[in-house]
Structure formats: structure tokens, C-alpha cells
Amino acid sequence: MSKILSTRLSRRRLLSAATTATSALAAANLFPRRVFGADHSVIKIGFLAPLTGDVAAWGKPGLDGCRIWGEWINAAGGINIGGQAHKVEFVAYDNEYDPAKARAGATKLIREDGVKFIMMLGGDTWPGVQPVADNTGMLFSTLLPSDLSPDTATLVAPAEVHPIYNVTGVDWLARNRPELKSYVICAQDDALGIPSVATYLAAFEAAGIERLGDPLLFDPATTDFAPVVTRMLASKPDIVCLDTAYTDYVHPICEQLYLQRFEGQIISCTADFYDKIIERTSREFVEGLVFQFPDFDDPALETQGVNFRNPNRFFEEYAKRYPGEWGAVSWEYASIMDLWMAAAEKAGSAEPDAVLAAMKEGGKGLHAFGEADWWGTELFGIDNALVGNWPVVVIENGKAVIKEFGNIPEWWVKHGDLLVQHMEAYGQMHYQRG
């Protein structure tokens, strides 16, 4: 022992040991092909989203939510398919919001892990995955229905019909704050920001609120928002709309609005970690901010018609495990799993084609916020988006409160042509993309 301890650890030895260890590790992992599917009592679900990098905030919290969902389902006996109970297991792959990595991830999840369903954030990563979906027939879900097109038969958007639900916030605002007459809008110039701009333009036009100037599109690399806010406030708007901006934009823009003494109304698609916005501004400043993503401790979610499993308890558990990390997507992937599980149990099979058929049977489905329609031909060229109610959330006394569940199909019947017109103007219709 003393001999071992007395041996000098030279840099050369350390390096050579490290190299050997790394090589052994690599070799051990490179060469054996994995065999999967031996345990038929477990159903594996793929989670293919950004878990690191700039867009991780719309991936990782969803995976955390899914893990809670999975534990609850397994504790309750698992998923019943054809009279047999199956446990559910999530297999994650970090695609870093890169289409090439998403392709490699989809291949791994399908061909090595043997998953039966893959949940994605979508967006930039979907085009990389689409050839894999076409070749394997795997069922995928996206949070961004702008990925849908007539060619994407096995892609569904069952939780979030971004950005269409943004119309409910504007509609509520117009009815409840009729004194607000004008607005400005800014957005990051990317795949998430642009379709949302088109939607907000349609919603404000439908509400009869005047637009002051063209939408201010800023580069996604922007970090200094003082000039953006100064330009927006120059026209003295009643409302500032932040579109669908990432947290890294929403927070500094709000801070700038506060510093530049804006006293009007703010509306945004998301206000993730709004407690931090309050810290950077003030409770009074944030009071009345309208957005679209509730905290799940809201009593309104325990009412009849909401299909999410124990929302208040889910929020409580989530907050306990991941304090301060609740965000827009924390519940969404779990709610997709509710829909998938119901369809798999109904179909008596976890196979993608059977689940998809069961999911869409009758053209209706149970969305988290109530019964909804499979819809989308007019906008996406395919009825693979589940559209129904969506909450309008307002910050009151420093806390997000659901004010109502707006009905998207009703708005569409009245103003659908406006939405198509603005989507076309921004090249966002399915026949204009790519």
C-alpha cells in the first residue's frame, strides 16, 4: 500500500492513463450493437428536444414534467394495452436544436431504443427528422404546428397550436380593455417569431386595434434591447406586443420597457419565470400583463372539462422537484402523453399507425383544456392539429391567473380569412414554406 502511495504520478502517466481510459470507454461504447425490445412489459417513448443550448428552456422542463407523469402512471399500474399492463419509460436525446443531430437522435430512438412514439419541440429540427419519419412511419408530435404540411402524415400537434392560440389573448384584451386603441409589435426574426407576428396582426385587426408602424423584427442575436424598445415607444402605443419571444428576449425587453417608463399594456405569448421579471422591474409594472401559459396551481384548471391529470398536484410536485423552473412547456409534453395513452389503450396497441388512427377517430380529441377538433387543412394542408380552448392568463398581484378559456375555432370561423391573409403575406402557408 505504501509502495502504491509512494509512486509518483507524473503528467505522462496521468495523460497515458486518461487516454487509455477514454479509449477503453469509447471502444466499449462504439463496438457492440445494442439489442432492444426484450422487455415487452415496458413501452418506451422518445423525447427528442433541445436539452442544452439556447432553446433548452422549451425542451428540458418538458422532460422533467414527463418524468413525473411517467412515475404517476407506473405507480397507478401503467398503461393498459390489450388487457396487459405496461410500464412507460422515457428515452431522451438532446438534439441541441440542430436538424442533423435530430436526425441521428430519431434514428437512435427508433432503431436502437425501440420507442413507440417520439415527442419533439419541432421547428428547425423537424426537417432533419422528416425523412426518417417518412421511411419508418413513426408517430411524432410537435409543439409547433407550422411544421405540419400535407406531407407530414405521421406528425401531430396535439398540445399546442402555436401561434394560433395567441388570438385568444388579444380577443380578451379587446373585450376587457376597450380603451386600448393602438399597438406596436416586435419579434425575433426567426421561424418561431414570424408566424406569430402574422397571427398577432390578424388578431389585432380582428379586434379593431390600430397598428402603429410595421412589426419591428430584430435579429435573434440581439442582446441590447434599449434601441428596440425606444423605437417601439416612439409612436406612443397603448399596447406593446412581445410576440412569441424566448425568455432571453422577454425579460430584457420588459426591463427596458420599465426603464423607459412605459405605462401601457403588455401582451406576450409567454412570460416564463415572470417572478424574475417582477424582480427586475416591479410588481406594479407587471400587473395586468397578458400571456397564454398558466401556472398549474390555478384553481380554474380543477374545473370540469380540463383533461390534464391532477394539474394542481402536478404543479406542486414539479415545484418541489425543480424549484423555479416551471415554464411554458413543463406540462405540454405530459399532456401529449395523456392523449397518446388514451389512444393506445383505445387501439389496444402501441404501434404508431394504430395509435394515430385511434387518436383521430371521429375528428375529435381530448385536449388538456377541453374537447377539441382535429383541424388545420386550411392553414397547414392537413388536419393534424388539435384545436379547442386555450387559457388567457393575466398577472394579478404578482401571480398568473387564468381569466378565461378562449375558443380558437370560434375565432377562426369569424376571422380565419384574416389569418390566412397575414400568414400568406409572411410566406407562412404550407405551400409557401421551404
Add this chain to the structure above:
Amino acid sequence: MPETRALRISGALALAAALVALPHVLSFSQQEILVFLVINVLLVMSYRFLALTGEWSLGHVVMMGVGAYASAIVSKRLGFPVPLAMFTGAAVAAVVAWLLSFPLFRMKGFYFLIGSFAAGEVIRLLWKRFRDPFGGPKGLKRIDELPDIELGALQIDFFDPVAYYYFCLIVVVVSLWFLFRVERSRVGLTFHAIHWRDNLAASVGVDTRGYRTLALVIASFFAGLSGTLFAHYVGAINPNRFSVEEMVYVLTWAIVGGTATFYGPILGVVLLTALNEVVFRELGLEQARPLIYGVVLIAFVVFLPRGIESVVPRLLRVGGGLSLSGGRRGT
């Protein structure tokens, strides 16, 4: 001497056999990663070629993007066959580099570095700004794949990563052979002379700017070619894919591997990709990868400041010493 030649030939044959066999011992997702690895080998080697003249660019990944965009556009819009579109994409990257050389080579060293970054950002912003024909921030998708080959019983589907890997391997080997030959030619020696003593080279009549332009054009051609290989495999490209963050990866591969030898950057890209995309993922360190990757990079810089390539001669000496001593014992 003939013994050394025989050793080299047998080494090359063993390497060729290993490269041919490699995809068959990998898992499906590792085959996908292998395709991107081969493409990145071409990218980083073209970058090293540019660095031979002593100029380090921050716009090289954008040149990859120029090739990718050009190839995608001519195949989608003009109906070019994919192989011709690939060549066109690479050629467009070379032409764009030639045009950029006029303002860029008014600068040297650090100023060239910053200038190349600015030029690259201008190109990226143009892709974002003009939805027609570049697709805007969302880029282009549904880019044509390399067409399947059917020759009697032989059927090759290039959606299959193994088939595409072999295609890329052929393209990359031919490209590397070309780069190697140029580097060993008088032109290559002139690049080295410009790198180490550009004023002296100019004083004896070497057109230093012309040679720098030549290096930039050739390097951009092969960077563009790597972009075309990427675009026609993934089927989708967008401006973010060719951002400065990706450029940092290329720089890292080159620095960790070393740029003094032809094989240095290859070692860098292979080792770092294997660590980041295979080892860390397999160890279940999915979300901790950026952190560990950073630590590994720091370790390389601290312990191997001249790159992994600096270890190879030592390893070969050890190997050579063993064989020699073995030979002595035998005699």
C-alpha cells in the same frame, strides 16, 4: 527504405480496410454520426489549408453554407442533378471567396480574422433577409437527396447512412489527396513561406496576396463541398447551422488536434466528436455534455498545447523502439 515504404503501404491498406469496415461495427445512430464526422473532416481540413498561409478566418463555416445553399437552390429550382448541383455549390463558394478576397486581403492577422467574421455575418444576414430564394430564418428544406442507384442486383439507397458514408468517404479521400498534393507542391511551399516570412517572400517576388487568395479560394471550394454533402443528406439547412458557434467548433477541432501536420485536425475532429456525440451520450451525461466538453477542452489546452498531433511522434517512437529492440533480439 523499401522497408519503410512497405510499412506505409501496409498501414494505408489497413486504414482503408478499417474505414470500409467501420460502419458495420457501429450502431445505427453512430452510423449517422459517422456521416457527419466524415463531412466535418473535409471542413476542418479545408480550414487547415487556408491556415497554411497564416490567416485564420471566422467565416469558413459560412463558406460551407454558401456551398450548401447554392447546391440546394440549383437542384430545387433549376433542376440540376444532385452531383452536378454539389459541384456547382462548391464552385459558387469558391467564387464568393474570390470576391471576398478583394476587401479581406487588404487586411492581415487579427484584422483579417475580424473582417472574415463580418463578411460571414453579412452573408448569413442575407440568407435571413431574403426569404426568396434562401427561405429566410427557417432556411430551405426538402432538399433533393442523392438519387438511388440501381445497377442490376446492385441497389444503393443514399438515405441509408452506410451508403452515404461510403459516398462521402470517396469524395473526402479524393479531396484530401488533392489538398495533400497541393501542400507538397511548390505552391504549398510558397504558402508556408508566406506564413512564416511573408515580407521576405514578397521581397523575392512572391505575389503574397495572390497566393493567399488562391488558398482562400481552394479552401472555400472544399468547405462548400462539405456543405453540399451536408445539405443533400439532412435535406434541410438554415442560417443558424452556419453560425459563429459552429465556427468555434471548427476552431476547436483544429486547435485540439493541431495544425502543424496533415493529420492533426483529423485527430481533433474524430476524438472530440466521439467524446461529445458517443461517449458522453452513452454514459448518460446528456445534459452535462457542454460542461464536460469544456473541461476536456481546457485539459487538452493545458496538457497538450501543441495539439494531439504532438503525441503521435512520441507514440510512434515508442512503437518503433519496441520493434527495433525486438529486431535486435532476433538477430
